[in-house]
Amino acid sequence: MPWNLDDSHPIYLQLMERIQHDIISGVYQPGDKLPSVRDLALEAAVNPNTMQKALSELERSGLVYSHRTSGRFITDDSTLLKKIKTDLAQEYIGSFLEQMSRLGISRSETLEMIIQTIGGGDDDTNS
Amino acid sequence: MPWNLDDSHPIYLQLMERIQHDIISGVYQPGDKLPSVRDLALEAAVNPNTMQKALSELERSGLVYSHRTSGRFITDDSTLLKKIKTDLAQEYIGSFLEQMSRLGISRSETLEMIIQTIGGGDDDTNS
DNA sequence: ATCATTGTATTAATTGGATAATACAGATAC
């Protein structure tokens, strides 16, 4: 599965986001060992340095940490995971609402449009 | 008012978005003449070439058209304006929902979070 | 000890975007 990267944004940012989401949504579990930089780079079909950059940036948030020679691991701090998840979600919501507002669409209108959009396909893929 | 451009995305894209939003939200009315490339560039504090690029890109969507020597104008086709507005809004909604989904947040959860966020400040700055 | 595997550092090359400096071609004002 080629990681579906597009060329309009920096690749390392897309890698960061993808991995971050995989961690937060539970694809990687707390404490898990991540595949090596080189393996991940191979899987994503990018240069190892690019993957390295993405991962080292991710460390600044505390989501992952590295053990120099034994590999890189997901944090065990599930509280932190939860916090980052809600923070990120709030950030997404905020910029989405601002985007709509700059379009001249009020908050209540936005709400209506979302309900419209969601309405048809009712899914609930969550705990 | 310096146009509030940030350095993380290409400037010409930000210019496009800003102008597009100003058109769609009615800051510029249908049929209006836009300021000249040079004036807009001055106002935004960018190089005229950058502004030129933004505007010429904008023409591809049909939102504006130019008269070679007399200036550049907003389209008069209010149906088109409306369509572009809703298209854009739908696009924003779509990618927002996808973003949340990749975070592992279901659509109904997303809806709840939005309602939460909107809840407090009830505004309705629209027709 | 040897080898493979880990993350990391360093340096080079490439690329896209922004700017700059000009020039051209119509149209309008006077």
Next chain:
DNA sequence: GTATCTGTATTATCCAATTAATACAATGAT
């Protein structure tokens, strides 16, 4: 007419970010 305003085109240059190629250092396995 002339001057001035439009949008547009062209070319060169600069710079920062991204990516690439490669080497290094520490650990663990055998």
